[in-house]
Amino acid sequence: MKTNSKYKFSLLALFLVFASCEDFLDVNFDPRNPQVAQGFAILPPILSQMARGESFDTRYIGAYTQNWCTRLANNVWDLHGYVAGSDAAGELWRSNYWSIGKNIDLIVDDATAKEQWDYVGAAYGIRAWSWQSTTDYHGEIILKQAWEPNRYVFDYDSQEEVYAEVVRVAEMALENLNKTGGGVAESSLGRGDLVYKGNREKWIKFVNGVLARNANHLSNKASYSPDKVIGFVDKSFASNADNFAIPHAGTNSSDGNFYGPTRNNLANFRPTKFIVSLLDGTVFNGVVDPRIGLMMTASPDGVFRGVTPGKVDSTNVTNDPRRIPTLWGGSPALAASAQPGKYIFTDKADHLIMTYWEMQFIKAEAAFKKGDKTLAFDAFRKGISAHMDFCKVTTANKEAYLSSAALPQSSDALTLSQIMLQKYISMWVAGTIETWVDMRRYHYDPAIYTGFTLPSPLAAGNNDKPAYRVRPRYNSEYVWNLETLNKLGAADLDYHTKEMWFTKP
């Protein structure tokens, strides 16, 4: 009897354990990290990832465009090469698929349920921008199969399809951004919108800017329509106040500008001879550009110097008066933490994704191609003026430069080269990825880019061809999606020199 009751007791104990088992086991959610979130918590880091993707990759691509180069000899990037087996220059890939990637859908899902069409529109606008940047950078990419559940190998789609997708997503963005009612409110979007503080009108302008780029990049194609480009530009930014500028708190390396001294990413980078030649009067008829001292720093002897890609900076010797300062404006002998910072090279400087002056230069180019030189000349001057304002050039200096021998004083004197060179200056480092698109459209033509010379020799694997694309991210694709790459010829050592669809007729 006694035994029996003990036995029953133990059975009862077992029963009690399992009866409450469901509750007991329901602890598989992370109490410290959410698994869902609202748009206002997801949008800020997405914006930061836009800046991160561009700036990480500009570090390498800036050498292709000769915005800057390292002070060292034979750096492969300076020679239009790449580092094999490395994720270097693969940051846009990372943000397009992962750090921005599906986070866009999180915003869309949450905001759709709450009828926050402004969030939906902003999210799609960013996705359109991201597809555009990623394909312009890598060429063929994963599009249709992206983010498909239970898929581990991915086919690539043509650049033409990605271009069409940009338009499709941008149109969805515009459709949503144009909606009002429901949960749409400037105060609501403003909670997460570090860039436009919830202003839908500016987001609409941004999406039109993406469409302007999309249409303008096809300038070598028969389907190219300057009117379409000008149409998008006109619906885009109206002044510098509309610039898509991502702010940096700049308190430490996590929230500081990638180009700022705290991040210490640019210690070995110097302006190239080419950019210096555009500002010091070499190219522009001996007129020194008032921006030169605002964008870069002279050597101790007062002369602005740049480096030659692939060649060692021989001035980089202690106490050499010709020693080229860092982009932060200090002597290379100073630790990064002691560097003053300058122009967009400060910890708190905004990252410029898209600007009013870029739009004006796009318009100038399109109008020029269309044959409307008056329109082109007007946009050209607006572009320079806007960038000079951004550089804080005094009005007097700006006017002096605009009316100087550096620039054409009439629409008839305007050349395509002048448009592209002024665009190059204004987008120096702050728009390198887009500058690279331009230079590839013109096949690095020195007739357009006056004074530009490709490094010689080019990197070993290039087979004497300049870079036209960046290989897909190594640790995403070369390691885990190799068979697809083999089909594309992306395993070829000179795949990065293969011309893009958009640059071809």
Add this chain to the structure above:
Amino acid sequence: MKMLSISRNRIGIHQCLWVLVLSFLFMGTAFAQINVTGTVKDENGEALPGVAIQVKGTSTGTVTDIDGMYRISAQPQDILIFTYVGMQPHEVNVNGQSQIDVTMTADVEILSEVIVTALGIKEDRKKLSYSAQSIGGQELQETQRDNAVMGLQGRVAGLSLTPTSGIPGSAVNITLRGVNSIGNSNQPLFVVDGLPINSGTFDQHNLYSDAAGVSGNVNNNRDDIANRVTDLNPADIENITVLKGPEAAALYGNEGANGVILITTKKGKAGVGRLNYNNRFTVSSLNLFPETQTAYGRGLNGAADPNTANYFGAKIPSGTPLYDNIGAFYQNGSNMRHDLSFEGGATNLTYRLSGSYFNANGVIPENNQKQLNVALNLDANLLKNLRGSARINYISNDSKIPPAGALGYLLSVLAYPRTDDITQYLNPDGTRRQTTSLSPASELDNPLFLVNKNKRTDHTNRTLTNISFTYEPLNWFSLTARMGADIYSTLGNRFYHPESVIGNARRGWIENYSDDGRILNGNIFATFKKKISTLNGSLLVGSSVDDRQADINASYGEKFYLPEFNSLNNTDPTTQRDRSNLRRTRLLGAFAKAEISLNDILIFNLTGRNDWSSTLPKSNRSYFYPSAGVTFLLTSLPMFKENDRVLSFAKLRASYAEVGNPAPAYLIQARLAPQPSTGGGFLFDFYGDNPALKPEKVNSYEIGGDFSFFKGRLNADLAWFSKSIEDQIITQRLSYGTGFIFGLLNGGELNTKGWEIQLGGKPFRNNTIDWEINANFTKYSTKVISLPANVNEYYSSDTWVYGNARASAFSPSAILASRFTSANNRYYAPVNDRGAGTATAIGGYSYLRNSKGDILVDPNTGFPLSNNNFLPIGDRNPDFTVGLVNKLSFRKNLSLSFLVDIRKGGDIFNGNEMYLTQTGLSVNTLDREKPFVVKGVLKDGKEESENPTVNAREISRFSSSLYYTTYVQPEDFVEKDINWLRLRDITLKYDFPSSFLQRSRVFKSLGIFVNGTDLLLITNYSGADPYVSSTTPATGGAGGFGFDYGKLSLPKTFSCGLTIGL
């Protein structure tokens, strides 16, 4: 006679535990009592102290005193059972006698061994259908290692231990029978007195600095953080049983899939109180270093340049004074240890209170570990038939470990110019003295600056408690319940001086973290026994609960106000950041075990377990797995019983087991991770989710046999096993097209097959000399049958410490060969087959070859081309290992024991040598001035033709350092088939004879010993010591063993000390 019995007493003290073990197996009812007295002697007529005497079927028991005398109350019809380790149990019918003298006969050891198995159940070893090995605590303690587990290497077949480094407070990787999980933990479960405890290692990926990629991030491969097994006090361990396979562990559920290390702590013994004190003093010194050249100074391309960190410069002028920087940096380590315990009690209540303290200074300045360990064991007969025991253990551990690995001390010492005095690490104004004009972030710290100015400390408080009750109301029924709590709190601090390499860019940074963890667990089980004629049956049913959490909070700040003040308050508030993680997992289990023994010849057992895991989707949360075993006791057959002089014992066994493994926490729905970027917020974490996750499935077979010859003079235990794991849960890097960096996959299959042989012999034994040899042979390898999603490779990023080489598991070679076929990535079987299809491969870059295997050379430069794909270039798994333990004792007073450890085969990535080569410090770069032609063929379009162009282009490795800095591949630094023979530990011990102790009238026992560990290493490895791991055990999968980079080898140590019993 008297004197002799006293000397035997000392042995008895250590072995009396079995008294307690056996005193509860049998219960009965009491009637009129008589007092029985008597003496127990051995075959030689010597009194046996400490023999357990039990009234069969009751809890009444006693122990013989030092003269072998006992007194016990019994009833006239009772049966007395006499048990003593090493002797055959002896049963005597009381039959109303009041004087019973007994002579016990020595046992064939294998027959008598009672072994602690799953759930703390004591089993007769001969009945087990799987392989289990038991090591006495004293043997481990005598190895004089502060980490109790380290002494197990070579003593247990199938067990592999690799220390992260040889410094106090470091971690040790433990695996049993190879790799189970390709990416998750393979560390075995540690069970103390029947309940699992935390044996894990703090995962440094939880730190803010690591998550945010702060320079100086650790990835489990720089800071060597100890695993929590270091908290176990070797002096408290009565014995360790190693259950190697899932067969043995079926009752522990998923956690037992990696094997179980069962620790039984010492319990108090009834009788006169005893006090034991041991001490130990150790000196350690490092004698194994990578070699460096001193012929060429700093510079590049043959030209001197004091401002480069490389040594490709001009020859150092002869007569230039060279400093012994290695000697100036490393010091002699010292370590002292004190163990104190006292025990006693009456039959109904025994206690043992122990305390130990050690303080170890490593061979690296500023490296220190201090530990205080206090424990109380209580055992009581609470009521008739109800017995309770409790253990409370408090541990305080302080470790101070300088950063190793990349930017750590080991490489800093090697890279420091020999023409400069390393001890001058400060400028006159107290700031960091540099030897180049490079920025402070580009020049490695002087290691003395590094260890003196940077700090990495942790302090752990831990309390382990365990309470158990056993209720045995009837002789066929018992109920056991246990509850345990393992609660620890670690506070860690990392401090990087603003002038140091790591701290410079951030003007100094500090990270404090706390790791508060607990395991609450318990189990309850009932056993039923039934005997029907020759059939003996038993059934066990029970359930268990396990509730774990770890709460990790890290606080970080940078930009110091004061350069040396170690406080977060000394950092710029705008730079202060936090990271917080709370991991919770819960598991419920219900289990049953049935055993049927047929005439004690054939024994069948079956187990079944159902688990409910919190970490799986609700629909897959419950899963069942069984095991079955059969044991055939050959020598119990009548025909063998007659003839037991040669084959004294033989047993054949076979078993099969399945185990289900749940996932780590929170994986079924993707997490959002906090973002440190401007505006903060959340984005998806690296890890993809898998809402349909299933548990992993382990299937294991084992067959084996135990044999004993010549009455135990020669024993053999053989085991063959095959273990497969399917549906692996892997966080696998995939194309980012998935939307994540890592996908959570559920598939693939690994298989481990192996042999274990244990041989034990007593080649020589008489009254004066006793010689015992035990040999353990282990051979296994883990094959990759398939990887999830059919990927080429799984790799552990923590192990990617230097160059393009990392610990990987690769798909079988046929798959790789079919995928890497182009001229730019060709798989070349003679090189790449090594490691293909194994879970212990080294993945890395190799040279690009043509299909015939010639290295391709760039026609423009004469440099070899590299194959920039991670392909297998080595296999770290040894062919086999052997541990050989010799014990020699002379007149039972003087004993010498030593362990020789042999390893045959297995590859090592010598990352130190690759680093030294790429920086021009390797002695293998001394021939740099000799003309050099890369052996290979030109990649000129003819490389696949009949007559490829043989490279004849001469390169100067002196005037162009590029060959060394850029063109050497990790393939060159995989050292193949590394063997070693090492004297792992040796102990000479003298126990003062009882005649001496009698005269002193103070000591019950007194011994002195000298001991050495890691004194001798014979190896074909060119580096310091292949016995290191680049990562802590927090890195899952096969871990970082075989990656030698920046971690200190084991120093040799000499110890001496006293053991005193009062």
